[in-house]
Amino acid sequence: MTAPGRRSSTFTRLLRHGFTDLSGAERLLDLDVLAAVRGDSVLLDALGATADPDLALRGLVRLAEAQPDGPRELLATLLGAKPLRDRLLGVLGTSEALGDHLARHPDDWRALATYESADLHPGVEEFERGLAEASDPVALRVAYRRCLLAIAARDMCGTTGVAEAAAELADLATATLRAALALARTAAPEDAALCRLAVIAMGKCGGHELNYVSDVDVIFVGEPADGADETKALQAATRLASHLMRICSETTVEGTIWPVDANLRPEGRNGPLVRTLSSHLAYYERWAKTWEFQALLKARAVAGDPELGAAYIDAVSPLVWHAADRENFVPDVQKMRRRVIDNIPVTEVDRELKLGPGGLRDVEFAVQLLQLVHGRSDATLHSGTTLDALAALAAGGYVGRFDAVQLAEAYRFLRTLEHRIQLFRLRRTHLVPEDDTDLRRLGRSMGLRTEPVTALNREWRKHASVVRRLHEKLFYRPLLDAVAQLAPGESRLSAKAAGQRLEALGYADPAAALRHLEALSSGVSRKAAIQRTLLPVLLGWFADSADPDAGLLNFRKVSDALGKTPWYLRLLRDEGAAAENLARVLSAGRLAPDLLLRAPEAVAILGAPEGLEPRSRGHLEPEVLAAVGRADGAEQAVAVARAVRRRELFRTAAADLIGSYGSGTGPEATTPGPGHPVPGHPDPAGPADPGALVDRVGQAVTDLTAATIAGALRAVVREQWGDTLPTRFVIIGMGRFGGHELGYGSDADVLFVHEPREGVDEQEAGRAANAVVSELRRLLQLPTADPPLLIDADLRPEGRSGPLVRTLKSYAAYYRRWSLGWESQALLRAEPMAGDPDLGRRFTELADPLRYPAGGLDEPAVREIRRLKARMERERLPRGADPTLHTKLGRGGLSDVEWTVQLLQLRHGYELPELRTTRTRRALAAAREAGLIGEHEARTLDEAWVLATRVRNGVMLVRGRAGDTFPSDARELAAVARYLGHGPGHAGELVDEYRRTTRRARAVVEELFYGG
Template sequence: MTVPGRRSSTFIRLLRSGFTDPTHAARLLDADALASVRADPVLLDALGATADPDLALHGLVRLAEAQTPEDLPLLLDTLVSAKPLRDRLLGVLGASEALADHLARHPRDWQALVTYEAADLHPGLPEFERGLADAHDPVALRVAYRRCLLSIAARDVCGTTDVAQTAAELADLATATLRAALRMATAAAPEDAARCRLAVIAMGKCGGNELNYVSDVDVIFVGEAVPGAEEHKALQSATRLASHLMRICSETTVEGSIWPVDANLRPEGRNGPLVRTLSSHLAYYQRWAKTWEFQALLKARAVAGDPDLGAQYVAAITPLVWQAAERENFVADVQKMRRRVVDNIPAAQVDRELKLGPGGLRDVEFAVQLLQLVHGRSDATLHSGTTLDALHALADGGYVGRADAAQLHDAYRFLRAMEHRIQLYRLRRTHLVPEDEADLRRLGRSLGLRTEPVAELNKAWRRHASVVRRLHEKLFYRPLLDAVAQLAPGETRLSPRAAGQRLEALGYADPASALRHLEALSSGVSRKAAIQRTLLPVLLGWFADSADPDAGLLGFRKVSDALGKTPWYLRLLRDEGAAAENLARVLSAGRLAPDLLMRAPEAVALLGDPEGLQPRTHEALEQEVLSAVGRADSGEAAVAAARGVRRRELFRTAAADIIASYGTEDSPAEKDCGALVDRVGDAVSDLTAATIAGALRAAVRDHWGETLPTRFAVIGVGRFGGHELGYGSDADVLFVHEPREGVDEQEAAKAAQTVIAEMRRLLQLPTADPPLLIDADLRPEGRSGPLVRTLSSYAAYYRRWSLTWESQALLRAEPVAGDIELGNRFIELVDPLRYPVEGLGEDAVREIRRLKARMESERLPRGADPTLHTKLGRGGLSDVEWTVQLLQMQHAWAEPGLRTTRTRQALAAAHAAGLLPAEEAQILDEAWVLATRVRNAVMLVRGRAGDTFPSDARELAAVGRYLGYPEGRVGEMLDDYRRTTRRARAVVDELFYGA
């Protein structure tokens, strides 16, 4: 060879071929044993194609030097003339130092690779048994085992088998080895063999036909006495045979060891007998076994010994495996076990742990096994011990989305391939990704990553691990699993009879109709029907947990019919966290939310988005509405677009309210009911303001283009101005305008009147949506006064004619739409009226009290129970609001905190200012919040507004569920309401009436 320092062409070519130490490689090529082939370019190209060309060349020199003079020419000639053999041999030498060592000790074993041509690439168990047949002692068995392993590795590194086929071949080789070891143990103790029957059951990866190159082989031993033998002595004989088998495989000899045989998955683990009878196994599993033991048994497979006994064992334990999901806390136990595995990884290794770490192989395996055990009770297609086969079955059955399954499949294959190549290098049991640069380079190249092997390997590994972790969390901790696990066996695939019985047991009022819905949804062989059969048993339970299960199921059918051809719908319910439960709660809570959803079924997507139920800001809502109006070509189309936004946002608000209220397990006293009420009030008020702004824009554009002849503002008053609207509230408003420069006042007034009329017309167009009524009766002079005034007219009126009630109405005035500057000037105008300096005189206080008493006596509907009327009844909304407003009018001039349109904020400010004790403030707040929640509940349940509790028993129960009262506690709910409002009335009598 030319001296490398002279930059010879050979030296450069070695570098380009992937050698990291070309100087040493050049010396190896100068070895005498390679004299006849060293100049052959075919050899150098073949070495360069291996995972580690330096390692491959070193192994080749050792192999050539170990040949006899007679055998060496055959090796060298084959290397240059037979490409399949050359690729297999050099591929192994470049990937496995341990197999190179084996070939150096047994230099003729390379010839075992010659037989595996295209016609015979995938040997099975019979071929491996023949390969081990001549081994009559442990040393010979190890040599024969490595020879077979050599052929598996050669096909693996050359890509003629994929990772799943390689794992299956390794499991077949392990099975053949166990049989050979048992044959040796039997030959060594024929008297023991004559006394007993012994079956070897493979567990773990061997049982699942997915073994690693180096792994413990998990087994369970089952023994029985032959006829006429004493059971105790037979079990002793079987134990000796089993122990001998384990030693043959596990002990280290001059040829190393094969692999440890681990029997710790047996009943009682290390503390239990090594061999048990079949009846003893069954007794243990039926009485004492833990959840993880059934998970392990999922892969049990008889592999050696007495075939009939092995088959009996598998047949006996299989039903127990597929009943395991019915155990109490089954899902939680499996999840806890997975977390415990991760917690036990040393901190220094967790980021390199390919098998047990987050995003590792075990994440895939646990997720697949849990899904199998939950759904496999009634679906035998899931009964596979092989991870990838089970994953494909889960996808075919609709239990896992196809895209998720494909991503898991690819990630699992990549991670298993990494694991195989890491172990193949030195045939050591490890799952840690190496840290050494040379090891990473060899690993990357072995996986086909050649440009930047280390960087590409790390990138691909992290990407696949991230996918596994995300999908593991999505599938393994999916709420549906625990719910499905609680169902009786067979109910995850609903037969008509089973469904009818369950419907009756769950309390459906019309089981026949409900059953028709179920059959319509779940019949057939389509993927959609398969997913529905998975979802429906769980949904049935959630519907039954409501006051109206029949309505929930009917609503689900309607939504499913509307979205049945939409690819994301069922996938969302199956995969996305609590989406299915959220939908069940919403559909069974009353009429309003389902009616909204029927008109906008795509809003189901909000239920699967963690941020989907968060209320949107006023600015975002107004911008969307105005944009939609701007795209419309008529006022009618514009308001229809605004209504579409309103419909979706009302559903968002109602769904969030129902899920937070109806779905919570907290008692009424434990909920933050005030926060729930505030969220609804803010959301509905903001949405109403945005809708009115849209109607205003449409009305102006249709008559005047972009600019109205007069500046125009809408002022919200009452609950609207206080951000306290409920689902059925009208929008109380005032209208104010101011002529633009150069515009005649009469023309401006006519334009303002016209735009109001057009807004009202557009908003009152027939629709199935909840109505949005604009009420201007709180304007000066009430219904007798003009609908709209100029700012100066308002000022003149309030200066000369304003009554106390009108000042009180202005306490909740706030601009909501139109000209912002004009609206703010209106607020500046009315502040002195609503917050009068030095407060109210005695005459004004008496007038307010008189008006309140008159309202109580005249406006309460005839026959209404004054203890249950939320607005005008004892301790209801009116009582609390008038009390707070009186405090505002008396003290807001001196206490800035009272200058708010919101009742609860004003109440809190009054307490902070020392105007009422904390206990009384809390009593009033609780009563106002409760009355508001009842009004919201009535609208949600009945689909129309109401100020008192429903008389229909089912509707009343639904209101109770919304308020946090389980079935059968309606009486307690009414008692609590009366008690809360009675206490509030006592505070009102003291603070408002001065009693």
């Protein structure tokens, strides 16, 4: 009996070495069979280094007890040879099943005691030698387990990595299939003489990445031997194939090797087990489904007739690499992956290492889909091994280097974990166990010795999260489906293919376009490789515009500007709809490309999930003011404010252009993963009606203008007066600015108001206010390539003859005494936009009685407004302009609708508070709800106002300068029409639609504004 003190010391020692069953371990160490090594620290240290020291000790005791001549030789060799010690105990501490095998075959430990190079990295020939003496199925199982023991030993002590271990397992399976076929032929020599039979490995065995315990997927190909009848030959081949499957699959006293699964053959279980090569090809060419070609990607001839096997691979390979030409290929593969996840039991989905979200299948499906799409024209991708294929995809630029590294690292971790789970009992499973004892052993086997259960769960979840994220990014990449839809031969650019494609797509100058393509894609650099992948798709997107030549030229300019920026091409390849969005933007006109070329880094906006969402004034103004505060001097401050404006104008224009395309740009245009939207693929238009697009642009440009003016005002004040101006100062937005309806080319109509601070002389305050206005206008009018931001103060009292800035008291006196009807009408859109908020509020209170007069308007005032409107129509319409096509002053245009709505506001705004808004469409909707205008009439006016506004925005987007009339250039008109939703060749329909819509609106204006 062990003394208590000694026992306590032993327990402490065992605990320090990782044992958990301390009493059991002490009992086993005291057994006579281990007397030769009792107390030896070398053995205890070696046991403590295993995944499960208790399991390793139990296995060692069983092996020692089973030695026919006693344990002396085993234990002496164990203590004297560290490689054997590490290999043997590493296996015993990980695999209960291999411990059982060693107990049944106690001499097999000697298979771990040799260290030649062939033993360290064996191939098929070495495994064939290891199986050569097996003369029956039982002996084959024993020899197979002996070879498996050696693979596991090298794996557990780190001699091989997970990829090498998987390849060795596949090579062992190859040797086993050959040995099983030899046994079947020996058993039926008459069948062997009638036929030629080839065994094709599929799945993980074909891909050289087999698990420890897995079905081995195969396809059998048979042909008659010379002079044999085909029917009899196929019957003989079927008997041989069936016997081979039984040899490997049946359970004997030595267990089973693994099931041989032939269900990937044509017609699956319902099809014949063996077919001729011609029968296989006939099936694949006529009946095969998408998944069958995906499965053939890993096909590899492994056993039987080598010439027949090679002929099969040569025949099916072209079919594999043209599978992506099939209609709906990419969506079909994506649906198949989702179906696999949907079929996992709910209770297992979180523990499913292979099939679940973030599991091994996510990696494999993503890699295979990319291979099948891009491998049509790039033979470097034709590997059946997942990690090799992933490396080739990264080398070819199809996957980002960092993404590939992360994905490969996660895949290795998950495969290692899968191997360790299966090794324990050599059972086919992909479920992570829930028991802490199992998790502890697994964690330690993965090298996680501190808090192994916690560390294992943390590492597993981390890698699964990486896999899921990258799977969503790669597997549901919108660009992938676009590449798959290219005609065969077009998915990898060549000069000949490019020239033919350019002509077919209607490029006006194919020679110039070819020069651009050559400049972008020539060479062997990674950048050129990615461009060669992108360009075939981009050419089609450019062609879906009014000016594909301009789109390609602009793309070259942006690519040249960002050529050394590592994220640019990666963004286009990987991030949602970024590539398609960029193509749409670059080929839709001048404004957006010009803005982008002045700030190329803004292309990142097109890939971010929130990138096309206009930023509110609440976000913009603090950013502008902070940038102004960091600038040296007022001119630099305004320059940084303009930089923000440039970026945000591009954001708004891009969202407008992309939203205007409708199909192909919203999230519904691609197939997201289960429960996961596609990253970088927002719906820029929000509600899909033109009015929503107009409101979105108007609000965004107004917010941006207000933020820019606020920044410029802060810069002026800081430059001359520090923190405090001698007078309170506010800028009131008027016209479209105050109405939140600015277009891309609109001026900002304003009033300048000030009020002397307490104790400040009024003349001093006036000088300060005028200095602010003068400097503000100067700074905002400094020469720039950006769209101008012009401040127009002509709506001030007395117009151009009056002072630019007045005190609030002066405004009140003027409006009380001199105000005209048109000035009250102009104040309908007055809203503070920058400066002192309290002063702005008091100006609004001053304006309200004028724009919403008590009792409404009397008849003379109404007649005066009508007279002014008629006079404006006569005098301000440009000479020679077509009154039916002038968006601002023409028949049924913006002016007609706005004056009609404003007349309703002047007449009824006092009694109906809902009419008190500076926004035209909101006021029109309020008038309809109040019954001041009929539903049909309100809709007619709204449609005309929205259409005219969109035409003006379209002209600015296409031409890069503002205009109130349709472009006379045919290509520009076509681009405007495309922006408004009219396809190629249908620009005339836009003109007809505009005339028709505004004619109806004019009829309503005649009735409501002019009184019939």
